[in-house]
Amino acid sequence: MTTALWRDSGLAVTQAKDIREPRMDLQADVVVVGSGAGGAVVAYELARRGKRVLVLEAGPYVPSRDFSERFPEAMEQLYQDHGGQTNRSGDLLILQGACVGGSTVVNAGVCFRTPDFILRDWRRDFGLTGLTSDSMRPYFERVEKHLGVHENGEHEIAAHARLIQTGADKLGWSVKPFQRNIRDCALTEHCLSGCKTERKQSMLVSYLPWAVAHGARIFSDTRVTGILSDNGRATGVRAQVTGIDGEPVAEMTVTAPRVVLAAGAVQTPLLLLRSELANGSDQVGRHFACHPSLYVSARYPQPVHAWRGAMLGVYVDQFMAPEDGGFVLEDGGAGIVELSMTAEPGTGAPFMDFMGEARYLAGLVTLIHDHNVGRVHWDGDNKVIDYQLDDIDFPSMKKALKAAARLHLAAGAEQVHVPTSEPLIIRRETDIDPMVEGLENQPHHLRMVSYHPQGSCRMGADPATSVVAESGETHEVSGLYIADASLLPTSIIVNPQITVYALATRIAEAIAASA
């Protein structure tokens, strides 16, 4: 029985410190690159079908119990580039998990199914005729059941979320509790630092241990440096294991007839480009999008303590459809380090006053349906994420910012901090239009963060305009699959984890059928 391998806590991972030989040659039916939302799901779905699965993760293995609940430390330990990954100009922080479990370890647990209008666009514009709402439903249902996805209960609507709810109600806007993959949320608000007591159902505590229970093996500290192929067929990967001190520990070669790339929308195209594979159409790395977000904070007359309670409680979907604006507003808790970076109240005393009153702040996260204008590529040995907020998306950003300000004011906020590089404060409704319309789309003017990189190896029926087919297999290299957010043909407005889980389940099914 494979369940004999089951552990009720922790995860069996081969780390760099466990490796004694400088050269490793391994065999598998499937090698999975990355252990986040896509890789973990594929690993489990194939391992439980009896496939020999190897998962290679570039980041470290950090057990939940070692999470510090200190955000700056978590950034250094669990995030890509120690939390410092940015676009080329440096004005957009692009956050990704870089640890066993990937971004699912450090996300806020928000679960949305892919909006129907997004699937419609994919069918119409990219020939993805199999991706209908009906055909995707069983996949959504499956992953939601596995991960205990449920709507926030009353106790999971924190004080900051109740303000947002109140404001939306006053404006007559549609506001809903989030669905989250949380088991008995302890309301610590430390989601972005990893859930220490294993309540968020990240891949670290769900699909990965399940995959291991079915015989999958996981290697951390192991960066895949090249995909191997022969006559248009994937044959495996080569990788390097690196110790905590940055020194190489071992070279690894995995021979496998199926290779699944699930390293995320930045690393997956970089690996393909480095391997010079699947890019006859010159599409690899192109069409990158990332939901550039603003955190719009506002001061309320009463204490809010944005760091207490569930991090994300409710969202406003009034404007989600492109014809309604194409953006979503999400209530968002935050700790004091995060709050110190969200606004520019002025230098010296004004900033210290702002922080001194941090307990009165509540925040809204804006997510826009950005166009796929970015590109991920190499510049020598350096990775480059060429992405700037496009002029075509700037109106959406401004609409989202205006709506956030209106909502805060309706909820009783005394002042709304416009997240720019200069002090801009909205105090009344009549301030909103002139102040926001006065903004220019220039680098480093808005304080933006991306939590959702996506779309750099897009899926489509036409090999001339896409990298992978609907099955997840690359058009050009048989046996080479992609199962992460890089295959999304357009940005999807909402948090993408459920979309990735569902597509990865579907792709795993295709792989199993092809073997």
Next chain:
Amino acid sequence: MTQQYSAPPGPEWLQQGLARRRFLQWTLAASAVMAGVAAGGFFWLRRSPLDQRRIPDWAGELSAREFLLFDRCRRVLLPTEGRDLPDTETVPVVANVQRTLSLLAPAPRQQLSQGLGLFDNAAVFRHGRRFVDLDDETARDYFDRWGRGLVLQRTLATVIKQLVYSAYWRDERTWPALEFDGPVSDRWGLAYLGNAPMPEDDGDVQTGIPE
């Protein structure tokens, strides 16, 4: 290895700023500073009396000028007088900045170092002395001007502020005054729930995928 080095910002972000309508507000002297950056150093610029100061042994990953700049910034950006907050003499702000910078890849670290030099030295052209020698109010005004300035200026003002702010507020001694709770799971005695239960009777979805 968890890192892949990011490419440093290309010249376009600087050009983008210089091409904007506020170009004329950017003085010829500042352009000379840019040329100085391009030439690779500031050795010809104004020295500060602070340059004689001994740099602490623990600050080995910062250049002497970087240390002086961040040490000046903590005083300018985090005035704690009259507030129920710990003084920046007691919170290791510069050491924490050093820790963050030590995690940067070589290329952006080098770019940042040049940018910090520019920020410090560009004050010479308006104030006749480097940033580290400005009085507190002038130094704060300098930050505010740069926050409203060109792309490069906004970038540097924001980056320096965020490095210093996070270096201060990450220290738990700053939390009580703000009523920030910090880590709570162990303090609250929360139970660890362990791994999620293995799915039972896990049949395939099988809706049929076009091959």
